[in-house]
Amino acid sequence: MMRIPCPWCGERAESEFTSGGEAFVPPDGADGASQACLAGDAPGPRAFAPDTWAERLYGRDNRYDAVTEWWWHAHGCRQWLVAERDPVSHRWLRVRPAIEAPGSGDGS
Amino acid sequence: MSGWRIAGGTGIDASRTVAFEFDGMRCAAHPGDTVASALLASGVRIVGRSFKYHRPRGIVGIGWEEPNALVQCLHPLAAPGVLATTTPVVDGMRLRSVHAWPSARHDLLAFLDAFHPLLPAGFYYKTFMAPQGAWPAYEKVIRRLAGLGRLPATRVRYPGRRRNAWFDVVVVGAGGAGAAAAARAAAAGSTVAWVDDGAEPGGRLLGSPHDPQALAALRETARRLDAMGTVTRLPATHAVTLADHGMVACWQRGEIHTWWRIQAREVVLATGAIERPLVFPGNDRPGVMLASAVTGYLHRYGVACGRRLLVFGRGHDALDCALRARVAGLSVDWADPTEPGGPVDMRDANSLADRDGSADQRAPYERAAQAGVTVHAGFTIAAVHGRAGVRGVDLAPLAGGARRSLAVDVVASAGGRTPSLQLFLQAGGRTGWDDARRCVVPREAPAGVSVVGAAAGDGISAVPVPTPWALPGIFTGRAFVDLANDVTAADIALAVREGYRSIEHVKRYTTLGMGVDQGRTAGVNGAGIVAGLLGVPQDQVGVTRARPPAIPVPFDVVAGGEAGDLVRPVRRTAITDWHLAHGAVMVESGANWRRPAYYPRPGETFKQALERECRAVRERVGLYDSTPLGKFEVAGPAAERLLELAYANRVADLAPGRGRYGLMLRDDGRLLDDGVVFRLDASRFWLTTTSGNADLVHGWLEQLRQLRLAGGDEALVTPVGAQWTTLVACGPSARSLLAGCTEGVDLSAQAFPFMAMREARVAGVQARIFRVSFTGELSFEVNLPARQGVRVWEALWAEGRRYGLEAIGSEANHVLRVEKGFLSLGHEVDGIANPLDLGLGWAVKLDKPAFVGRQGLMRAAQSDDGRPQLVGLVPRDGGGPFEEGAQLLRVPEGSDGSEARPAVGRRSVGFVTASVHSHVRGHAVALALLEDGRSRHGESVDVTVQAGTGLSTRPATVCAPFFHDPQGKVMRG
16 A cells, blocks of 8 residues: 655555556657656657557557656546556555646645 | 452552453452453353364453453444453443354353364365365355354444554553653653553553562653653553654544544554463463563452462462462462473583583572472472363473473463564564574664664563473374364374475464564464474564554544545535535546536436437537636737647637636547636636546646656646536537627627636626537526635526526536537547547647647557557447447448447457437437447447357447537537
8 A cells, every 4th residue: 555645745654545657658648648657767658650540549658767746636636647666566656646736736 | 169359459440340242251359450351350261262272261461362252242332352351340331252152161162172183283284175066155154163252243333533643653552661762762852652552651560469569660651751742651552553754553442533644754662572371281271361461460450360279380470470379378389390400402512601500590489489389399280170161280300200280270371482573574674683683683673763672682681591381292182273263283293294395385384473462473473383393493484474553443443433424425516405405316437526417307217318408408508517627818929839749639829718628638649538728817817627637737748847847846737626607508509598698798609709708797706608518408507606606607597487497417518518529538538549549630739849748649549550440430220328338349341231240259349438319410329439439320330238258249330429410510500
């Protein structure tokens, strides 16, 4: 049961969240997604042109070191978060709100 | 009778007496006694029978390490598998032994022990092979023979509740090290949870006469910490699971059991060390106990386990036991199976320290001799006499020579201590073998976990005990390593002979350590024997992985009171009570809603009620409760952009008060949900979705808004499903019905067209009325503030009498929508079909710049052949409806498609998504997904049907996917 540092609510139990999986650039309506996927030090989702439609849709990096993920604080503030996490040690490196509203917390 | 009560038990109240019953025998006890101490005091030697051989077994330990003393509790709580050594006696308790009939003393299956050469470890892998057909018969017998205890006939409830808590530090264990760790953490300002499975703090000190000052100091520390607000002490609480990220799950016993889930930054394990028994022939006889247990019973409970004691072993525990027993007046012998210079290790490996018999080694013998103990240095037990309990032993000198016989009735076995590391191992900690101290020690702790005290090996002195398992005769005589599962040293040797080298394999082959005690007294001894037989250092053999829970926990406790209706709380609408009062049969539909399926009148069958409700809607008017529908309001300057992204349909060109059917797709172009979207004003929209999908769509819209829409912070999505009660009046007379109850709006077709929204007062309540139709009839969806729903429903119901109004349920709805060819989630919308397959190309605007699923849909349209398409089916044989989910098979060439054919060996080209009897048409109709279905109207196809245990087929004709009012004239009128 991880503790996830929500920038709005503070540290909350993992059970309050829903995982949105590894960040990726979706095929349609991507203008917001490209912004949301940039999280700083962690490498962003692949920018290459995948060979097949299936790869474009479902392919993920699945790295050992820091991954950029989307998490939804479903049972809390209902905000989507973009997080960098070390999947081996489960350490949360950086968490920020996906939506960059004026005055939104940085979360680091 | 061998056991009896002495004065001076520190943990009992000798002035009061309680009574209980065991196997029909009445026994007396004092408050503070455990069942085990009371049984011993009453002279009960045999408390059960062993698992495989039905050998008589007695009490061995004093706590959770006990392998034998499982009893069945009949009263007050009917429960199997209660451990006698940890269960306090309650007045009027009734207990039974397990695995024995009619009683533990006289068991009919005791003869099985005579067959023990045929029943070694793993015998069942080599037997019961033929005839194979006889296995069910074998299994019946084996099931009756195996198993410990009986489940009570009626459901037993452990009253329980759950608590979740966060602490900075969790300290497990309230012995000396635990108290120090808790005090340290509290002094550093952390919030501390101090968990201990004893009713009072003290740990090992409670059972030891050794150090009364330490116990007093510990009690003082506990008092001091109790007064601090930051320390939460949890007595009678057993930590059973240690999971990732400092999650500790604990069972707190009491009148109400509490299941704690504690999240901590740091976990300190002060779980102590368990004494290990020695392995020697006949070591399972009732009366052979752990030395620390004998001492503990004397000191804490004032119970002497026998009159003539033999202490067998070496170390502090052995000496303490001998001295305390002398104080109590027992006659004590002490056999020490080590001899300076003598052969002590079966591997003949490294020499032991102090072989020259230095003064240090002699000191314990002198103290014992002074107290009146007869010391036999260098002797081991060659045989134990007495089947129903120890009567005597034969001692044999390790260096060879004449045997000695002693008449004893208790043997206290002292093999040294080993850290208790279940939680440590559960969390993935790595251990190693400390050869000098002959115990397992923690080597590598997982992050955030630390081990202190005896659990870390502190205080376990390097005493040159021989490998306690290396005594002579253990492979030829019957020397038990695991008492719980009847595993002998010979069984382990058998496993090694058969080629099992890893301790995990040996465990599984022999079932060593797989009993209820989880091998607490058996695991290390077993690993040592394996190491000796393989000739490798014990460090290499290792220990088996421990898995949660550390002790058996009833499911009721884990559920924490969430049982029955509380497991999945059911959602009700404001009208639910009315439905129930009018005889509705309720069903659970998506997202935990309980909805009326149909309303049978007294004496009506399901079919009759269904026909009545469907006819009412098609011919007159029906009323149904559509509150579970997912409803959202989307508002803000960016609302329109968000909905343009979410829907495949166009939204921007909707005028205020107008709406349209909308499809939401996934990224791969497949259908996620269908519903309607209405514009309320310039920057406000109203959405409805399938009731089962409401929560999913909420998450989806939030994801789109926050992750995919630039400037998504300028839109707001609010789920309003529970805020509005939604009633639908549908049928030719719906308009007239509503007109009688509504004011403030013109309901005529010209003023209030299809797919429009009006606000009005219905039965005096301000409402939003939408002209949408799921049934295909003229239909008005009335949305009211939730709590006003019943009032309006009842007003419509009263008004509806003159129109022949019927309440209709989800079953009637299903028939009506199938007749119209409308989609339903879970039937046609199965996660595979895309809008083009379902004939909804008109609702998809591919020329929109971007919407979710656009690219996926375009690819599918261009590249995929033979996609399943929505069609209608009508049976050709005049029979009833097809089965939903039945497969469609092509009719072979040259056949006219009118007879039944076998189904085997033919390829499926589709399946039936929905199938009903249509009252409007008078025969069965169905919707199906069929490959290239749209080009196959008029063709024949076979539909599978269950025939006995196999499949047959029925002939059907493919047609367009609607059976009533294809132009939709009625609903648009």
